[in-house]
Amino acid sequence: MAYKQYILVCGGTACESNQGIALFAALKKAVEENGLVNDVQVVRTGCLGFCEKGPIVKILPQDTFYVEVKPEDAEVIVKEHLVKGRVVSRLLYDKNQSKRNVGIEGIDFYQKQFRIVLRNCGVIDPDKIDEYIARDGYKALEKALFEMKPRDVIDEISKSGLRGRGGAGFPTGKKWEFAAVQPAGQKYMVCNADEGDPGAYMDRSTLEGDPHSILEAMTIAGYAIGADTGFIYIRAEYPLAIQRLETAIKQAREYGLLGKNILGSDFSFDIEIRLGAGAFVCGEETALLASIEGNRGMPSPRPPFPAVKGLWGRPTVINNVETLANIPVILLKGNLWFSKIGTASSKGTKVFALTGKINNSGLIEVPMGTTLREIIFDIGGGIRDGKAFKAAQTGGPSGGMIPPQFLDTPIDYENLSKIGSIMGSGGLIVMDEDDCIPDVTKFYLDFTVDESCGKCAPCRIGGRKLLNYLARICNGEGALEDIDQMLAISEAMSRASLCGLGQTASNPVQSSLRYFMDEYKEHIVDKKCRAGKCKNLLSYNINTEKCVGCTACARVCPVNAIAGERKQPHVIDAAKCIKCGQCFEVCKFNAVNRS
Amino acid sequence: MAKLTLDDLRKLREEKQKLLEKRDPSNKDAQIIVGMGTCGIAAGAKDTFNAIIDELDARGITHVLVRQTGCMGSCHSEPTVEVVTPDMPSVIYGKVDSGTGKRIVDEHIVNKHMIDNHICDKPSMDIVSEPGK
Numbered sequence: 035m036a037y038k039q040y041i042l043v044c045g046g047t048a049c050e051s052n053q054g055i056a057l058f059a060a061l062k063k064a065v066e067e068n069g070l071v072n073d074v075q076v077v078r079t080g081c082l083g084f085c086e087k088g089p090i091v092k093i094l095p096q097d098t099f100y101v102e103v104k105p106e107d108a109e110v111i112v113k114e115h116l117v118k119g120r121v122v123s124r125l126l127y128d129k130n131q132s133k134r135n136v137g138i139e140g141i142d143f144y145q146k147q148f149r150i151v152l153r154n155c156g157v158i159d160p161d162k163i164d165e166y167i168a169r170d171g172y173k174a175l176e177k178a179l180f181e182m183k184p185r186d187v188i189d190e191i192s193k194s195g196l197r198g199r200g201g202a203g204f205p206t207g208k209k210w211e212f213a214a215v216q217p218a219g220q221k222y223m224v225c226n227a228d229e230g231d232p233g234a235y236m237d238r239s240t241l242e243g244d245p246h247s248i249l250e251a252m253t254i255a256g257y258a259i260g261a262d263t264g265f266i267y268i269r270a271e272y273p274l275a276i277q278r279l280e281t282a283i284k285q286a287r288e289y290g291l292l293g294k295n296i297l298g299s300d301f302s303f304d305i306e307i308r309l310g311a312g313a314f315v316c317g318e319e320t321a322l323l324a325s326i327e328g329n330r331g332m333p334s335p336r337p338p339f340p341a342v343k344g345l346w347g348r349p350t351v352i353n354n355v356e357t358l359a360n361i362p363v364i365l366l367k368g369n370l371w372f373s374k375i376g377t378a379s380s381k382g383t384k385v386f387a388l389t390g391k392i393n394n395s396g397l398i399e400v401p402m403g404t405t406l407r408e409i410i411f412d413i414g415g416g417i418r419d420g421k422a423f424k425a426a427q428t429g430g431p432s433g434g435m436i437p438p439q440f441l442d443t444p445i446d447y448e449n450l451s452k453i454g455s456i457m458g459s460g461g462l463i464v465m466d467e468d469d470c471i472p473d474v475t476k477f478y479l480d481f482t483v484d485e486s487c488g489k490c491a492p493c494r495i496g497g498r499k500l501l502n503y504l505a506r507i508c509n510g511e512g513a514l515e516d517i518d519q520m521l522a523i524s525e526a527m528s529r530a531s532l533c534g535l536g537q538t539a540s541n542p543v544q545s546s547l548r549y550f551m552d553e554y555k556e557h558i559v560d561k562k563c564r565a566g567k568c569k570n571l572l573s574y575n576i577n578t579e580k581c582v583g584c585t586a587c588a589r590v591c592p593v594n595a596i597a598g599e600r601k602q603p604h605v606i607d608a609a610k611c612i613k614c615g616q617c618f619e620v621c622k623f624n625a626v627n628r629s
Numbered sequence: 630m631a632k633l634t635l636d637d638l639r640k641l642r643e644e645k646q647k648l649l650e651k652r653d654p655s656n657k658d659a660q661i662i663v664g665m666g667t668c669g670i671a672a673g674a675k676d677t678f679n680a681i682i683d684e685l686d687a688r689g690i691t692h693v694l695v696r697q698t699g700c701m702g703s704c705h706s707e708p709t710v711e712v713v714t715p716d717m718p719s720v721i722y723g724k725v726d727s728g729t730g731k732r733i734v735d736e737h738i739v740n741k742h743m744i745d746n747h748i749c750d751k752p753s754m755d756i757v758s759e760p761g762k
């Protein structure tokens with residue numbers, strides 16, 4: 035016996051705490067009372083990612099999505115929707131769109147529209163070239179080789195408005211054009227799969243889930259610029275992605291989709307994998323090329339740009355994985371289709387890796403121009419444990435912190451840079467009230483200082499000095515003059531560093547000083563850390579009125595700093611206390627104060 | 630396999646497209662698809678994958694194809710498993726350990742009902758504005 039319809043009731047924390055449990059019971063009861071137990075199953079799900087409008091109910095197979103459903107609504111959902119097949123429009127999110135909600139076609143539309151880069155991830159078996167081919171794989175290559183001149187391919191990409199997803203947002207068509215107009219001869223096409231941002235894994239997932247899309251795109255790019263050799267530069271820490279790429283390359287060669295005279299045309303192209311050792315700076319294009327050549331991975335001044343003088347002095351185009359994943363789709367669907375998605379200056383979608391204090395961490399792909407609020411609260415399901423949102427960091431450790439007042443800013447390259455951050459590669463780290471801004475800033479700086487190659491002074495010395503100031507402030511030893519010094523150093527670093535690493539390393543410092551000056555001042559003047567993260571600024575003591583003498587704290591204290599008889603108020607010896615906070619966590623009577 | 634010409638590729642695509650549409654590779658009408666990206670594997674997707682295959686074998690079920698795929702994007706609830714059968718709406722289950730993998734075979738495939746508390750779904754399309762419009 036199979037059910038005919040399904041009622042999914044969100045069982046996520048937010049919905050359950052908002053009468054969700056009563057709603058579940060009410061729906062079950064209504065189903066029974068209407069004699070539908072054999073036809074309708076009521077199931078609880080995990081968080082549906084829309085907690086703000088909870089409790090959420092979804093009806094399958096119609097895929098109707100009801101929001102803010104109360105237990106009282108159970109009856110009408112069952113009577114109207116399940117029995118009579120009429121959508122209850124007052125419970126829909128968009129009350130005027132009742133028609134579109136009924137059909138499943140609408141949903142397919144939605145899903146395909148958003149997933150350009152990740153179109154095949156989670157859909158096909160990445161180890162099977164036939165599955166890729168079945169989903170229009172290598173059709174764009176077919177079109178390019180047999181219906182388009184290299185010039186037309188470049189035009190199509192230029193007109194689409196696609197910009198590089200590796201960080202800088204440089205127009206992809208223009209980059210190809212630069213290399214294409216260089217005199218004929220040896221040219222190279224390189225895919226940058228170094229992905230060094232901590233917390234970012236968009237490129238890894240794309241390569242693991244859909245390796246052929248990158249091979250196809252590189253071949254198309256090779257055709258457009260006149261290159262016959264491609265390299266994929268990928269970090270050795272991505273073993274699964276490397277393995278899937280190797281399999282994919284082997285299959286493509288067997289099918290004649292890589293190698294001599296592809297599909298019987300005069301165009302030949304092959305791809306090799308080069309492994310990187312996982313240095314962040316090797317993701318920078320000139321350092322990456324040096325590394326492929328077998329030299330030490332250090333940046334060199336531009337110009338000359340790689341498109342003019344790249345690998346072994348030959349014209350070379352370097353594109354990021356995500357940039358490339360867009361290429362076949364643009365060729366197949368046309369530049370007009372693509373340029374309708376996104377904002378005036380930023381076309382298409384962007385993949386983000388959502389991490390930090392967010393309920394639904396994971397990979398998402400949204401059209402450019404989506405707001406942070408939509409990303410964090412609608413898709414990401416909001417902040418964990420119902421805490422307050424403090425800031426979001428885009429662009430990884432070289433990005434900036436975005437405070438709550440910009441939650442509704444549409445995200446694109448220009449808007450992000452206006453508010454002091456960058457698009458970067460797509461890491462998006464969410465911070466809540468428990469994160470201390472100077473402490474987080476120090477964490478990012480720690481990373482970039484560690485990864486600086488040391489070639490140029492502003493980055494090497496400036497970064498270290500910034501880190502020292504931040505450490506002092508977090509230790510409660512900062513002075514107000516430090517802030518001016520930090521601003522001056524940041525400015526010098528962004529202007530005078532040789533490569534993007536040094537130029538962007540101070541972004542977290544500059545943006546946090548701009549938006550969270552009060553927290554810095556608190557650390558410096560009041561010697562306080564409101565998030566309770568900076569150990570040296572904290573002190574612990576026990577409120578003798580609340581303490582019941584349960585001895586829990588004395589037992590966990592690793593340094594025996596707590597004394598007291600059973601059933602008598604306990605006392606902390608401040609001289610012995612190492613501020614580990616365990617007593618604070620363990621006390622059930624809120625008797626331990628942290629200040 | 631010999632190198633393809635343009636015509637071969639087109640023929641191959643057509644052929645495989647039909648297979649994909651019918652979702653019927655060699656008499657199988659149902660699919661269990663396990664997300665096997667780094668995130669999934671780290672969360673135990675390989676055990677889940679094996680447990681599902683063992684359970685199907687143990688019950689002599691042959692009409693279900695077990696496949697792997699890349700990351701579906703719901704990294705907070707890995708391992709994720711999508712179940713596609715002809716007579717029920719497709720669903721994605723989250724946090725599927727080997728025990729839950731067995732339950733998928735028992736409850737979803739055999740007894741044809743969904744498993745409580747493990748569905749991991751996305752909101753519908755009408756909550757984010759449509760692009761390109």
Ligand SMILES: Cc1cc2nc3c(=O)[nH]c(=O)nc-3n(C[C@H](O)[C@H](O)[C@H](O)COP(=O)(O)O)c2cc1C
Nearest residue numbers: 198199200226229230317318319353354357534535
């Ligand atoms: C320190 C540093 C690290 C970088 N890391 C990466 C990376 O991991 N992946 C990437 O694609 N681009 C990275 N870039 C950007 C590249 O230099 C280059 O702009 C990009 O690969 C060009 O491709 P696109 O035009 O497709 O974005 C990095 C840049 C800098 C300065």
Ligand code: SF4
Nearest residue numbers: 488489490493533536
């Ligand atoms: S900015 Fe930093 S990473 Fe870049 S070249 Fe200078 S020292 Fe090296």
Ligand code: SF4
Nearest residue numbers: 591611612614615617
């Ligand atoms: S903070 Fe740690 S060291 Fe200090 S009294 Fe509490 S448990 Fe002991």
Ligand code: FES
Nearest residue numbers: 046049081084085
């Ligand atoms: S808890 Fe229900 S949508 Fe998040």
